[in-house]
Amino acid sequence: MDRTIARSLLGLSExxxxxxxxxxxxxxxxxxxYLLLAAHYPAIHDTMHNIRHALAVVPCH
Amino acid sequence: xxLPSCPVIKSAFxxxxxxxxxxxxxxxxxxxxxxxxxxxxxxxLLRPFADPANLSVLxxxxxxxxxxxxxxxxxxxxxxxxxxxxxxxxxxxxxxxFDLRLPLVRGRxxxxxxxPIRGNxxxxxxxxxxxxxxxxxTFTFEVRENETKxxxxxxxxxxxxxxxxxxxxxxxxxxxxxxxxVAMLIAAGTPARALAPxxxxxxxxxxxxxxxxxxxxxxxxxxxxxxxxxxxMASLAIFHLEKEKTVFAVEKVPSNSEFSLDFQFPxxxxxxxxxxxxxxxxxxxxxxKVINVTGIEPPVxxxxxxxxxxxxAIALGLGVGRLTKLKSS
Numbered sequence: 001m002d003r004t005i006a007r008s009l010l011g012l013s014e015x016x017x018x019x020x021x022x023x024x025x026x027x028x029x030x031x032x033x034y035l036l037l038a039a040h041y042p043a044i045h046d047t048m049h050n051i052r053h054a055l056a057v058v059p060c061h
Numbered sequence: 062x063x064l065p066s067c068p069v070i071k072s073a074f075x076x077x078x079x080x081x082x083x084x085x086x087x088x089x090x091x092x093x094x095x096x097x098x099x100x101x102x103x104x105x106l107l108r109p110f111a112d113p114a115n116l117s118v119l120x121x122x123x124x125x126x127x128x129x130x131x132x133x134x135x136x137x138x139x140x141x142x143x144x145x146x147x148x149x150x151x152x153x154x155x156x157x158x159f160d161l162r163l164p165l166v167r168g169r170x171x172x173x174x175x176x177p178i179r180g181n182x183x184x185x186x187x188x189x190x191x192x193x194x195x196x197x198x199t200f201t202f203e204v205r206e207n208e209t210k211x212x213x214x215x216x217x218x219x220x221x222x223x224x225x226x227x228x229x230x231x232x233x234x235x236x237x238x239x240x241x242x243v244a245m246l247i248a249a250g251t252p253a254r255a256l257a258p259x260x261x262x263x264x265x266x267x268x269x270x271x272x273x274x275x276x277x278x279x280x281x282x283x284x285x286x287x288x289x290x291x292x293x294m295a296s297l298a299i300f301h302l303e304k305e306k307t308v309f310a311v312e313k314v315p316s317n318s319e320f321s322l323d324f325q326f327p328x329x330x331x332x333x334x335x336x337x338x339x340x341x342x343x344x345x346x347x348x349x350k351v352i353n354v355t356g357i358e359p360p361v362x363x364x365x366x367x368x369x370x371x372x373x374a375i376a377l378g379l380g381v382g383r384l385t386k387l388k389s390s
Contacts (some may be wrong), residue, residue: 010082014234021232022379029224029375030368038364053110055217056210057146057181057370059363061276061329061356 064354069091093109093123093189094196096186109236113307117171120188120196127168131195134187135170136160140180140204146370147363148178152277160279161322162189164315173310175301178328218374225378227384232379233386269336269348274326279300282319284336286346293340295320302351313339330355 010050012020031045036048037058045052099113100107118135120128143153158177163170165188176182181203188195237307274280284297297320299307308327314320316338326332336348 018232018383022229022376025228025379026230026372026376028220030372033368033371034364038361038368039359053149054210054213055367056149056206056214057367058149059147059151059359059367060149061152061357 066123070207094188095121096198104202107238108207109178109204113173113175116174117169118186119169120165123167128165131188131190132162132164133170134162136185138183142181144385145351145366150178150327151359151363152357153177157279158279161325170206174308175306176204176307181205185217221371221374222378226382229379229382230386233383268352271352274352276329276357279323281323285319286338292317296337298335300333302333326354329354
């Protein structure tokens with residue numbers, strides 16, 4: 001289904017297509033970064049605990 | 062120079078001298094103590110969660126001799142929150158870290174402390190004798206961030222920039238990867254769950270008491286030995302078990318059956334509190350307690366500036382990647 005939705009978006013001009021792809025990429029990156037560095041989910045938090053502290057500007061507890 | 066002969070002028074001159082003497086003696090009396098604060102290593106070399114620093118307060122009288130028979134009340138305030146970026150312990154920012162009273166030994170009080178975050182700390186010292194404040198002073202000093210953390214942050218930003226740059230080059234031109242990206246976005250989005258609070262105190266030992274500890278609040282620690290009225294030298298140390306570092310320690314504080322302080326545990330983790338009282342002619346009394354400090358998750362809003370910084374690095378990479386691809390083609 002995901003591929004079907006994607007195929008329907010393929011007829012766009014190159015600059016719009018780039019903007020759309022970049023926007024989607026940034027959204028995916030934001031979600032990933034949030035999960036890794038800001039979410040309170042214990043398993044991820046415990047794994048990333050030292051990295052969060054090592055980055056100096058990422059809050060932890 | 063000869064004094065004027067008129068008696069009125071003589072009297073006025075004498076009065077003036079008397080007033081000057083009173084003013085001078087009064088100003089000397091108002092501030093008879095000098096309070097010095099020193100750290101080892103010196104301020105510029107202090108780093109958060111590195112090694113515990115030796116801190117000392119020296120109180121001298123106006124003639125330079127150490128003040129005897131007095132005590133100091135010492136309070137340490139954590140740096141206030143930064144304008145944009147949080148430290149790694151945002152709950153600690155702007156809160157009181159400890160409040161303790163130490164007797165002056167040869168005019169000096171010493172203790173060890175591990176500073177938890179970067180920023181400007183404020184240390185207030187009140188010199189007390191029989192509940193009367195003889196003098197006070199506030200010291201401000203900066204603890205700089207560990208350089209290794211800035212290096213790691215720089216490398217992380219560089220990695221994000223390179224990721225964006227590669228993506229920007231791929232996204233410029235053919236549309237082949239759009240479907241993959243849309244699929245990635247639809248697949249993303251696992252809901253986060255709140256962190257379960259840590260257990261309360263695990264071990265209880267008679268004599269050594271710690272009020273329920275939580276990050277962001279002062280806990281009351283008291284160490285009593287079972288001989289009321291007995292004078293002893295008390296030592297107390299707080300040890301971070303995970304980081305294997307001493308976060309606070311005082312040694313051989315002259316105390317009468319009890320030593321106590323208010324202390325904030327800066328990190329939600331396990332700590333061990335060791336206490337010892339030694340007196341001539343009897344065996345040393347020891348106390349030990351392992352406590353589990355309740356961690357408080359920072360609000361998501363504290364993470365937003367950092368996340369935006371990381372996204373900005375990726376976005377910059379995307380832009381540069383597109384430009385380089387367009388130029389090369």
